[in-house]
Amino acid sequence: MAMVDNFSNRLYSPASEIDIESLFLQARQLIFQGQILEAYKLFNEYIKNTLSADEQCRYWDGSDLRGGRLYIFDEWLFIDRTFGNHSELIGLGDYLQYARYFSFLAKLDSQITIKCNQALHRLFRYNFPNLTFTADKPTCYDYLFFGCSLPAVFSSISSKPYLKASQPIYLPKTDKLRIGICWAASVKMRSIPLKAFEPILKLSNCEFWAIQKGNALAELAEYSHRLNHIELQDFDHTAAVVNELDLIISVDTSVAHLAGSIGKPVWVLLPLDADARWGSNTTQTDWYSTMRLFRQPEQDNWATPISEVSLALKQLV
Structure with missing residues (x-):
């Protein structure tokens, strides 16, 4: 999260904050109801x-x-009349999710500059060579x-894959089912x-x-006999x-979106209070055709979804 001083001058009155905040709350409710666009x-x-x-x-x-010239910015103002307004940067996973629309941007008669985290640049530049990616405004x-x-401009959602790595990496061959584990988010x-x-x-x-x-990664020491590790770059x-x-x-986290x-x-x-983008009480999502969701039934209970994943894995192997 980043704090930006000039945001304090953007809103005109406390009354307007209430009206603007209601737009955000209404949008969040519509996402939960499946009315995404x-x-x-x-x-x-x-x-x-x-x-x-x-x-x-x-x-x-x-x-x-x-x-x-069109500038796609990555910083937004979150209105919170209880704890104070603050600005936030688009998360890495968010940008990976919305990168499905970059191909539409690339077709426009315009010079497009997209500000995003540098860790995304090589992947995005390879997949969208006609767009400019920068870490600076x-x-x-x-x-x-x-x-x-x-999504508000292009009014569509496609769950088809839209990214690929610029260079392949070859891991040693095995007859076993290869599974990647990502257990920590920001x-x-x-x-x-x-x-x-x-x-x-x-298993x-x-x-x-x-x-x-x-x-x-400090947690890996206890499980080095079961978990292989490769130093990830961008x-x-x-x-x-x-x-x-x-x-x-x-x-x-971003690995799921990737x-x-x-x-x-x-x-x-997913935790009990999952992000609105995942809807509620569903195991599928419109955003990714290859994704399956496992949800906490109550707060702090990860044992149940882990057990469900374990059972599903047994059916695969």
Whole structure:
């Protein structure tokens, strides 16, 4: 999460904050109800109304750009009248999810610059060579648009794979089912202690690989005899590794989105209070055709979904 000073001047009155916040809440409710495209149109209005007057005038409405320069930005204002407004960056998983719309952007008569985390650049540049990806805000542009609002403009959702690694990686051959495990996310409530995966890691005829970065790798020491590990670089490299595996089992994090975006079977373990994008009480998602959802029945109970995953795995091996 990043804090930005100039956001404090973007809203005009406490009354307008209430109205703008209601757009966000309505959009979230519509997503839970499965009305995804309608939700994104409301969310897009929310984003537009948090911008300055000048930015609102230049906010793209989906019409012909006539050669104008379009800047896709990655920072948005979250209105919270209880704890205070703050800005947030689009998450890595979010950008992987909305990258399905980059092919539409590439067809526009415009110079498109997309601001996103550098770890995504190599993967995105390979798949969308006509677009410009940068870690910095461009100095000149004619229009701007928020990266997470792209569904509101293109009004479609396709679950077909849309990304691939630039270079293959070849792991040693095996007759076992190769499974990638990602157990930690940047959001604590989405993370699961690696120890909780023991019922899965004990299964025979499976070869397990840790698809994990960061401090959570410290948990590997106890399970090095069951979990192989390769040092992951950026998302292009990770996509190549994931492509070599048969299945990914992941918490709700960027690895899950990456696997879905390249068409790899991925089973996602969701907390009770899951992100709205995953709907409610469903095991499938419109976003990825190869994804299966396993949900917590109550808070802090990861044993149940882990048991369900273990049972499903036994049926495969």
